[in-house]
Amino acid sequence: MPLPIREVLKKRILIGDGAMGTLLYSYGIDRCFEELNVSQAEEVEHVHEAYISAGADVIQTNSYGANRTKLARYGLEHEVGRFNRAAVRLAKQAAGPETYVFGTIGGIGGFQKQSVESNAIYSGFREQADVLLDEGVDGLLLETYYDLDELRQVLQIARGMTDLPIIAHVSMQEPGVLMNGLPLTDALTQLEALGADIVGTNCRLGPFHMIEALRGIPLPKKAFLSAYPNSSLPDYREGKLHYENEPAYFKKYAVDFRNEGVRLLGGCCGTTPVQIQAFKEGITELEPLHSKVVEAQPEVIKVRTPGNVPESPLYQKVLDGRSVFVEFDTPRHLNTRNFFEGIQALEEAGADAITMADNSLASPRISNTAIGKLIKDRFHVPPLVHLTCRDRNLIGLQSHLLGLHVLGLHDLLVVTGDPTKIGDFPGATSVYDVSSMELIKLIKQFNRGISYSGKSLKQPTHFRIAAAFNPNVRNLDRAVQRVKRKAECGADYFISQPVFDKQRIIEISEAARDINVPIYIGIMPLTSARNAEFLHNEVPGIRLPDDVRARIASAGGKEETRRVSLDICRELIDIAMAHFRGIYLITPMDHYSMSVELIKYIKQKEKILATQKNGARVIL
The missing domain is CATH 3.20.20.220 (TIM Barrel)
Known part of the structure; x- marks a missing residue:
C-alpha cells in the first residue's frame, strides 16, 4: 500500500494517467466506455497497465460517466453499482504497490449545460461515490466540471462522506476564467476552502493555454496544485477525431508545469501513455516548487450595464x-x-x-x-x-x-x-x-x-x-x-x-x-x-x-x-x-x-x- 498521497506530494511531483476514452476509441470502440468494465474488462485493464508502465503514479477508475444520468442515455441507469465496482477492481488489479487508485466522478452539467434537476445530480453523485468508496479507492477525483456551483456542491457531499484525499478539477473554455466569468484563482481558492486536498484544472485546453492559465495562480495554502491538459486541439478526419501527439512537446512543457507549482501532472482528452511517459521524463530529477512569485495580472474587467442605457420601448409598454x-x-x-x-x-x-x-x-x-x-x-x-x-x-x-x-x-x-x-x-x-x-x-x-x-x-x-x-x-x-x-x-x-x-x-x-x-x-x-x-x-x-x-x-x-x-x-x-x-x-x-x-x-x-x-x- 503506498504512503499517504498528501505526504508524498510534499516531497515530489506525481504523474497521473491520461485519457481512457482516447485509447479505447483508437481501438475502434465507440459506445458507453463504462460498460466496457464488464463486457471488455481486459481492454480496460490493459489501458491501466499501459499508463502505469509509462510512469503514472496515480491512475483513475474508468467511471467518469458511470452515474445514473449519463448511463440513462444508453438505457443502463440500473447498472451504476455493477459498472463502478468493476471499474475499481480493474484499476486495483492493474495497480502496483506504489500506485494510487482514485475513483473518478465526472461533471453532469458538462460543457453543454443540460436541464438536469439538481436533486438528480446530487443523488446520482452520492450513489456513485458510495460504490467507489466501498470498493476501497485511495481517493476521489472530481473532474471536468464546467459548472463551479455543481462542483462546489458535490465536493461538499464528498467531503462529508470520506476523509480520503479528494482532487477537484474545474474546466475552462478560455484560459484563466470559468464560464461564469470567475477567475480561475478564485475558483481554486473556493475549492481549497471546501476541503479539496488537490485543486486544479483538466480538459479543453492543451499544454500551451493551460500554462497560460496557471501563470497567475499562487500556490495553494494547504492544498496542492494539479493539471491534466488535453493533448491538443482535435482534428476531424474521415469521421473520427485525431489528436497530435509529439512526446518532445510534452516533455518540454512538463518543466513549465513544474515551474507554475503543479504537483500532480496528468493528461486528459487525446493523451496516451506516450505523453504520460514524456511528462515523467520531463520532471525526473526536478524538485517540486515550494514558493512562487506570481506575475502581476491585468485587472479583470467587470462589465456592468451603464446607468444611461435606455430601457427597451417594448418592455416599457409591458411594465406600463x-x-x-x-x-x-x-x-x-x-x-x-x-x-x-x-x-x-x-x-x-x-x-x-x-x-x-x-x-x-x-x-x-x-x-x-x-x-x-x-x-x-x-x-x-x-x-x-x-x-x-x-x-x-x-x-x-x-x-x-x-x-x-x-x-x-x-x-x-x-x-x-x-x-x-x-x-x-x-x-x-x-x-x-x-x-x-x-x-x-x-x-x-x-x-x-x-x-x-x-x-x-x-x-x-x-x-x-x-x-x-x-x-x-x-x-x-x-x-x-x-x-x-x-x-x-x-x-x-x-x-x-x-x-x-x-x-x-x-x-x-x-x-x-x-x-x-x-x-x-x-x-x-x-x-x-x-x-x-x-x-x-x-x-x-x-x-x-x-x-x-x-x-x-x-x-x-x-x-x-x-x-x-x-x-x-x-x-x-x-x-x-x-x-x-x-x-x-x-x-x-x-x-x-x-x-x-x-x-x-x-x-x-x-x-x-x-x-x-x-x-x-x-x-x-
Missing part, C-alpha cells in the same frame, strides 16, 4: 400597463408586399409590438431577424423576434445574439422550437444544444457582458426576454412551476400558447396568481372548421373545447365563419382583459385583417374600462 402584441409570421417566399401592407395595417390599428416566429412548425421562412430590422427602420411599432433552440448550435447562437444586439433588436421571445420532423424537412437536424431555460440564462449572462465561455464581451447586451407558457396541458400546476423556473432563469415576461377556453383563462389566472412577472394570453382566430380540427389534433400545445369546434363547424360560408371566429375571440378577450394586462394576438397565416379588427376591439374596450375606472374615482 395594458398592451397588445401581434404575431405575424414572415413569408415563406420572397413576395413581401402583402406582408408589409399587413405590418402597416397592424401599426395603424394600434398594435404595441409585432412578433415574428423563428421558422414556426419547423418550416423555413424569411429570417425574422432581417424582417425585424426592416420593421424597426421603416415603422414605429417595435419588433419582438422569436429565437429557438432548434436551429443553431452554441457557436451559432452566440454569434446570432451578438448580431441581434448590434442591429438594435433587443426584445426576444425564447422558445424551444418545434422539432424538424414535423416540418417541411423532416430529415433535417434539430440541434438543441441548450434548452429554453439555458438559453435564457445565456442571454442574461450576455447582459452582464460575459460570453458563454466566460470571456468578456467588452460591453453588455441589453436584451429583454419573453418566454413561452403552455397552459393547454392536463396538469396546469406543473406548467406554472415551469414558468416559475423560467422566471428564476431570468425571463422578464411570458407569452402563452393560444387559449380557446374561457374557463381555462380564469384557471390560469388563479394558478399563476403568485407569479410576479406579466403574462400575455394568446388569442388566435380560426379560419375554418378544417383549421380548427388541424390545430386541435395535430399542433403541439393547442387544444380547442368541443363547443368552439362545434360553433366553427356549424358556420356556413367564409363570411359566417369569420364572424363566428371573431365573436369567439372577443369573448375570450373579455375574460382575458379582466384577469391579465397583456393580450397576444396570433395572426392565422396572412389573415392580418382579423388581427386588425381584434386590436380595434381591444383598444375600444380599454377606453371603456378607463372611463369606468375614472367614473368610479369621481363617485368615490
Whole structure:
C-alpha cells in the first residue's frame, strides 16, 4: 500500500494517467466506455497497465460517466453499482504497490449545460461515490466540471462522506476564467476552502493555454496544485477525431508545469501513455516548487450595464400597463408586399409590438431577424423576434445574439422550437444544444457582458426576454412551476400558447396568481372548421373545447365563419382583459385583417374600462 498521497506530494511531483476514452476509441470502440468494465474488462485493464508502465503514479477508475444520468442515455441507469465496482477492481488489479487508485466522478452539467434537476445530480453523485468508496479507492477525483456551483456542491457531499484525499478539477473554455466569468484563482481558492486536498484544472485546453492559465495562480495554502491538459486541439478526419501527439512537446512543457507549482501532472482528452511517459521524463530529477512569485495580472474587467442605457420601448409598454402584441409570421417566399401592407395595417390599428416566429412548425421562412430590422427602420411599432433552440448550435447562437444586439433588436421571445420532423424537412437536424431555460440564462449572462465561455464581451447586451407558457396541458400546476423556473432563469415576461377556453383563462389566472412577472394570453382566430380540427389534433400545445369546434363547424360560408371566429375571440378577450394586462394576438397565416379588427376591439374596450375606472374615482 503506498504512503499517504498528501505526504508524498510534499516531497515530489506525481504523474497521473491520461485519457481512457482516447485509447479505447483508437481501438475502434465507440459506445458507453463504462460498460466496457464488464463486457471488455481486459481492454480496460490493459489501458491501466499501459499508463502505469509509462510512469503514472496515480491512475483513475474508468467511471467518469458511470452515474445514473449519463448511463440513462444508453438505457443502463440500473447498472451504476455493477459498472463502478468493476471499474475499481480493474484499476486495483492493474495497480502496483506504489500506485494510487482514485475513483473518478465526472461533471453532469458538462460543457453543454443540460436541464438536469439538481436533486438528480446530487443523488446520482452520492450513489456513485458510495460504490467507489466501498470498493476501497485511495481517493476521489472530481473532474471536468464546467459548472463551479455543481462542483462546489458535490465536493461538499464528498467531503462529508470520506476523509480520503479528494482532487477537484474545474474546466475552462478560455484560459484563466470559468464560464461564469470567475477567475480561475478564485475558483481554486473556493475549492481549497471546501476541503479539496488537490485543486486544479483538466480538459479543453492543451499544454500551451493551460500554462497560460496557471501563470497567475499562487500556490495553494494547504492544498496542492494539479493539471491534466488535453493533448491538443482535435482534428476531424474521415469521421473520427485525431489528436497530435509529439512526446518532445510534452516533455518540454512538463518543466513549465513544474515551474507554475503543479504537483500532480496528468493528461486528459487525446493523451496516451506516450505523453504520460514524456511528462515523467520531463520532471525526473526536478524538485517540486515550494514558493512562487506570481506575475502581476491585468485587472479583470467587470462589465456592468451603464446607468444611461435606455430601457427597451417594448418592455416599457409591458411594465406600463395594458398592451397588445401581434404575431405575424414572415413569408415563406420572397413576395413581401402583402406582408408589409399587413405590418402597416397592424401599426395603424394600434398594435404595441409585432412578433415574428423563428421558422414556426419547423418550416423555413424569411429570417425574422432581417424582417425585424426592416420593421424597426421603416415603422414605429417595435419588433419582438422569436429565437429557438432548434436551429443553431452554441457557436451559432452566440454569434446570432451578438448580431441581434448590434442591429438594435433587443426584445426576444425564447422558445424551444418545434422539432424538424414535423416540418417541411423532416430529415433535417434539430440541434438543441441548450434548452429554453439555458438559453435564457445565456442571454442574461450576455447582459452582464460575459460570453458563454466566460470571456468578456467588452460591453453588455441589453436584451429583454419573453418566454413561452403552455397552459393547454392536463396538469396546469406543473406548467406554472415551469414558468416559475423560467422566471428564476431570468425571463422578464411570458407569452402563452393560444387559449380557446374561457374557463381555462380564469384557471390560469388563479394558478399563476403568485407569479410576479406579466403574462400575455394568446388569442388566435380560426379560419375554418378544417383549421380548427388541424390545430386541435395535430399542433403541439393547442387544444380547442368541443363547443368552439362545434360553433366553427356549424358556420356556413367564409363570411359566417369569420364572424363566428371573431365573436369567439372577443369573448375570450373579455375574460382575458379582466384577469391579465397583456393580450397576444396570433395572426392565422396572412389573415392580418382579423388581427386588425381584434386590436380595434381591444383598444375600444380599454377606453371603456378607463372611463369606468375614472367614473368610479369621481363617485368615490
